Amino acid sequence: MRNRTKLPAVFLAAVMAVMYLPILMVVIYSFNASKLTAIWGGFSLDWYGKLFQDREIREALVNSLVVGGLSCLAAAVIGTLGALGNSRLRLRSKGAVEYIATLPIMIPEIILGMVFLAFFSLLDLPNGMLTLVIAHTAFCIPYIYMMVKARLVGMDHSLEEAARDLGATPVRTFFTVTLPLLLPAVASGCLLAFAMSFDDVIISIFVTGPKVTTLPVKIYTQMKTGVTPEINALCTVMLGVTVMVLLLSGLFRRLGRRTGQ
Amino acid sequence: MSRPASGAAAGKIGGAGRRSRGVWLTALPLYLFTIVFVAGPLVYMLVLSFQTKAEGWGVEQVFTWNNYLRILDPVYLDTFLQSLKLAVSTTLLVVLIGYPFGYFMAKLSQAWKRRMMMLIMIPFWTSSLIRLYGWMILLQAKGAVYQTVRFLGFDIDPLKVLYTYPAVLIGMVYALLPFMMLSVYSSAEKMDWSLVEAARDLGASPMKAFLSVTLKLTMPGLLSGVILTFVPSMGLFFIADILGGNKIVLVGSLIQDQLTRGADWPFAAALAVVLMIMTTLLIFLYQKVTHSTELEGLF
Amino acid sequence: MEEMILSLRGIRKSFGDAEVLKGISLDVKQGEFITLLGSSGCGKTTTLRIIAGLEQPDEGRVILEGKDVTREEPHKRDVNTVFQSYALFPHMDVASNVAYGLKIRKVPKEEQKKRVKEVLQLVQLEGFGKRKPSELSGGQRQRVAIARAIVNNPRVLLLDEPLGALDLQLRRQMQLELKRLQKKLGITFIYITHDQEEAINMSDRIVVMNAGSFEQVGTPDEVYHHPRTSFVAKFVGSANIIHEEGKTLAVRSENLLFAKQGASDKYCVRNGAVKEKSFAGGLLRVVFVLEDGTELTASRHGIDTDVREGEQVKIGWLPEHAVEVEDDLPEEGTGNPGTGGRMPREKLEAAELKGDRS
Numbered sequence: 012m013r014n015r016t017k018l019p020a021v022f023l024a025a026v027m028a029v030m031y032l033p034i035l036m037v038v039i040y041s042f043n044a045s046k047l048t049a050i051w052g053g054f055s056l057d058w059y060g061k062l063f064q065d066r067e068i069r070e071a072l073v074n075s076l077v078v079g080g081l082s083c084l085a086a087a088v089i090g091t092l093g094a095l096g097n098s099r100l101r102l103r104s105k106g107a108v109e110y111i112a113t114l115p116i117m118i119p120e121i122i123l124g125m126v127f128l129a130f131f132s133l134l135d136l137p138n139g140m141l142t143l144v145i146a147h148t149a150f151c152i153p154y155i156y157m158m159v160k161a162r163l164v165g166m167d168h169s170l171e172e173a174a175r176d177l178g179a180t181p182v183r184t185f186f187t188v189t190l191p192l193l194l195p196a197v198a199s200g201c202l203l204a205f206a207m208s209f210d211d212v213i214i215s216i217f218v219t220g221p222k223v224t225t226l227p228v229k230i231y232t233q234m235k236t237g238v239t240p241e242i243n244a245l246c247t248v249m250l251g252v253t254v255m256v257l258l259l260s261g262l263f264r265r266l267g268r269r270t271g272q
Numbered sequence: 273m274s275r276p277a278s279g280a281a282a283g284k285i286g287g288a289g290r291r292s293r294g295v296w297l298t299a300l301p302l303y304l305f306t307i308v309f310v311a312g313p314l315v316y317m318l319v320l321s322f323q324t325k326a327e328g329w330g331v332e333q334v335f336t337w338n339n340y341l342r343i344l345d346p347v348y349l350d351t352f353l354q355s356l357k358l359a360v361s362t363t364l365l366v367v368l369i370g371y372p373f374g375y376f377m378a379k380l381s382q383a384w385k386r387r388m389m390m391l392i393m394i395p396f397w398t399s400s401l402i403r404l405y406g407w408m409i410l411l412q413a414k415g416a417v418y419q420t421v422r423f424l425g426f427d428i429d430p431l432k433v434l435y436t437y438p439a440v441l442i443g444m445v446y447a448l449l450p451f452m453m454l455s456v457y458s459s460a461e462k463m464d465w466s467l468v469e470a471a472r473d474l475g476a477s478p479m480k481a482f483l484s485v486t487l488k489l490t491m492p493g494l495l496s497g498v499i500l501t502f503v504p505s506m507g508l509f510f511i512a513d514i515l516g517g518n519k520i521v522l523v524g525s526l527i528q529d530q531l532t533r534g535a536d537w538p539f540a541a542a543l544a545v546v547l548m549i550m551t552t553l554l555i556f557l558y559q560k561v562t563h564s565t566e567l568e569g570l571f
Numbered sequence: 572m573e574e575m576i577l578s579l580r581g582i583r584k585s586f587g588d589a590e591v592l593k594g595i596s597l598d599v600k601q602g603e604f605i606t607l608l609g610s611s612g613c614g615k616t617t618t619l620r621i622i623a624g625l626e627q628p629d630e631g632r633v634i635l636e637g638k639d640v641t642r643e644e645p646h647k648r649d650v651n652t653v654f655q656s657y658a659l660f661p662h663m664d665v666a667s668n669v670a671y672g673l674k675i676r677k678v679p680k681e682e683q684k685k686r687v688k689e690v691l692q693l694v695q696l697e698g699f700g701k702r703k704p705s706e707l708s709g710g711q712r713q714r715v716a717i718a719r720a721i722v723n724n725p726r727v728l729l730l731d732e733p734l735g736a737l738d739l740q741l742r743r744q745m746q747l748e749l750k751r752l753q754k755k756l757g758i759t760f761i762y763i764t765h766d767q768e769e770a771i772n773m774s775d776r777i778v779v780m781n782a783g784s785f786e787q788v789g790t791p792d793e794v795y796h797h798p799r800t801s802f803v804a805k806f807v808g809s810a811n812i813i814h815e816e817g818k819t820l821a822v823r824s825e826n827l828l829f830a831k832q833g834a835s836d837k838y839c840v841r842n843g844a845v846k847e848k849s850f851a852g853g854l855l856r857v858v859f860v861l862e863d864g865t866e867l868t869a870s871r872h873g874i875d876t877d878v879r880e881g882e883q884v885k886i887g888w889l890p891e892h893a894v895e896v897e898d899d900l901p902e903e904g905t906g907n908p909g910t911g912g913r914m915p916r917e918k919l920e921a922a923e924l925k926g927d928r929s
Contacts, residue, residue, distance in 0.1 A: 019376035019379065022372060023377065026369060026373050027388075029446075030391075030395060032406070032410065033405075033409070034406055036406040036409040040409055089301045092301060093298070093299055094302075096295050096296070096299025096300070097299055099295045100295055100299060111307075111311050112302060112306045112310065114314075115310060118548055118551050119504055119506050119508075119547060121509060121527050122317075122548050125540055125541070125544050126314055126316065126317045126544070128531060129320055130312065130313035130317075133316060145309055148309075149305075152302070152306075167658060169656050169658040170660060172654070173654055173719075175645040175646050176624075176625070176645050176646075176650075178646045178672050178676060179671075180644075192661070206397055210399055210400050213510065213524075226399070227399055227400075230399060231401055234404075234514055235513070235514075243402075243405075246399060246402040250394070250398050253397040257393075
């Protein structure tokens with residue numbers, strides 16, 4: 012009887028352990044003095060030092076942040092307004108546009124990468140920051156659109172009517188009532204979209220130019236030619252930042268709840 | 273509020289009528305972007321797939337079926353079959369691990385659910401490439417696994433896993449598992465557990481209750497997880513590339529290869545069109561079976 | 572003629588194929604408490620939404636203080652609404668909710684504060700300014716919704732079943748408070764309810780609505796004692812409808828008497844059998860079936876009577892208690908006049924859950 016109740020916990024823990032095992036490896040080997048991953052050459056922080064001096068990696072990181080940021084911003088505006096407008100419109104085209112708009116996350120990324128490569132060369136757009144941002148915006152929109160759409164379904168329509176009734180113009184209603192209520196959905200959509208953009212290899216690889224490359228593309232090329240533990244160090248730093256942000260946001264939420272009451 | 277009656281829905285039509293001009297403006301950016309940057313490229317891909325590759329580099333505007341006929345060539349057909357085989361085995365393994373995971377997770381206490389969620393989300397924020405790299409460290413001939421076993425006093429030969437089919441399979445399952453966990457979890461979380469109790473109360477054995485109630489009710493999550501696993505697995509060329517060396521060629525790798533080295537865009541487009549048709553059919557099937565337009569657990 | 576604060580002229584409205592309002596007209600005097608009374612789906616909410624400007628009529632005009640506002644946007648009308656769901660902004664505290672309309676009208680900050688404080692005092696919610704709507708009880712939210720509307724001193728206040736979500740005790744208490752508030756402020760109230768008791772308790776005039784038309788407009792006394800149509804008689808007075816010599820008569824259940832043996836010849840008498848007895852709300856109801864199949868309901872105080880189910884009895888009423896009405900109900904042998912006015916609560920809620928708008 013006891014065994015039966017413990018089995019799920021053991022299973023969950025085991026799967027999680029395997030999920031984290033490779034990440035743990037990367038972290039451990041970021042402190043490896045030897046350049047070869049097969050050999051443990053003793054503890055060292057050299058790779059962190061090298062990482063902070065590596066201009067190329069820094070540039071790639073900045074590019075990734077810029078691409079992710081700009082695409083999320085554009086997708087947040089287009090996706091939020093689009094979901095809002097589509098929920099009010101009574102057009103036959105509505106379903107079709109929604110279907111096409113969310114297609115980028117439904118089909119294999121390779122297709123999207125291929126069509127963007129072909130399309131941008133048809134338009135004579137040189138690969139670079141612009142093409143990256145357009146392509147990333149295309150697959151960021153669905154995340155935000157779907158989140159906002161779900162939130163709109165659950166939203167009481169009479170809240171907006173109440174604002175109109177109390178004298179607010181449609182624009183004012185949007186900024187004082189609709190948008191604040193949608194904000195959590197927009198934010199979580201952005202968070203997801205940014206994570207996807209920041210980690211995207213397949214689409215980026217087709218639309219990056221010789222001068223502008225994103226971090227995942229940079230890592231990919233390195234992995235094909237030979238990785239230095241600098242990348243391990245970078246990953247460890249990023250992981251640290253992520254965990255910090257998650258812990259802090261959890262802490263703030265708890266604090267907010269306490270002061271709220 | 274599953275089915276709003278005419279009154280409420282009608283209320284919205286009336287309200288929208290006068291303001292429809294403003295509403296149009298808000299939806300306009302989405303319509304423009306979607307038509308120009310999503311529908312446009314996809315249509316161009318279709319057009320491209322019927323054109324002819326020019327000598328050397330570029331495309332000629334000559335209509336041809338050849339690109340599609342070429343896919344029937346045993347070499348390419350074999351690639352499709354190999355991709356399908358990998359995608360199916362990946363999906364099966366992901367179901368076998370991910371379904372019980374999502375199911376058990378939904379039975380945890382609220383606090384543990386939150387912690388689990390966080391643990392699943394953290395890897396999302398680390399580069400998937402780097403996580404693959406972690407597997408490389410583990411699976412190398414004299415990598416971490418080998419060294420650990422040796423350290424424990426067992427004498428084994430260097431591993432022969434990296435750059436083989438099993439290594440690619442491990443990488444694929446590892447990369448796609450979280451999607452299945454989350455969609456099954458979201459489905460099981462919403463489930464009314466008292467239904468299972470009711471089935472048990474009515475005399476069903478635990479197995480029977482699971483098959484007749486739990487499995488049925490979590491089916492949308494399971495199917496959505498299957499799609500979220502199967503669809504990307506056809507195109508994740510970089511996993512096969514890194515963990516499989518150059519030995520495993522998938523449709524994704526083939527398309528990438530045709531685009532870059534082969535410089536045969538029309539053929540790449542034809543491959544992409546076929547892949548696209550396969551995935552849209554799958555999604556269409558999902559919508560028919562579950563009567564829902566959205567994938568469970570993605571949002 | 573007295574100046575009308577609000578006039579509706581021949582309003583028609585359809586949603587798709589369904590005609591919800593079939594040409595209604597109404598004049599409302601300054602300071603009046605008017606109730607639109609009707610069951611779910613009769614068009615009363617649509618009427619309210621048209622007055623507020625949240626819905627456009629297909630035909631007809633809305634005149635507010637002598638000015639045609641039919642095509643005016645809702646934010647330009649000096650009318651405020653208390654929504655059925657209260658529609659309190661969940662992301663703002665009580666004070667910000669109440670101050671919303673003032674802020675939009677650019678009332679100076681100091682004045683805003685003063686008026687919010689006053690109006691919260693008025694609805695007995697002093698000191699609740701910093702609370703979020705989610706931290707309030709149903710009755711308190713209701714008061715905030717009222718405060719948020721009246722703080723703007725609207726010419727007309729529209730209330731869409733504002734007490735619908737409250738329990739019976741609280742409803743009674745709030746009915747009195749609302750009436751007191753209306754008298755004190757002198758604002759014109761247009762109030763929607765499906766509860767005839769509530770309508771009779773609070774209103775200066777009642778508008779009985781049925782299927783998109785006004786059946787009768789009159790004081791509670793007129794509507795109760797002199798129903799114009801059989802619908803009004805059933806809905807407001809819970810009356811029995813009796814067809815006799817080509818005339819249609821309405822007799823309220825409390826005026827219907829019954830006995831085992833004969834009665835004085837002052838009464839109109841019928842023979843019938845007792846079908847069922849029930850006790851509810853301090854009243855005993857007895858349902859009879861006449862020889863022609865008509866069902867009648869009598870009510871009286873007390874918890875039981877000596878008649879038994881299935882027993883043959885005499886049923887009678889005084890001629891002066893029978894009001895002749897226009898017959899506008901479809902012939903129905905099995906109608907239940909005793910509860911005719913009040914739709915059973917669960918049925919009503921089911922209708923509302925489906926999203927029906929009255």
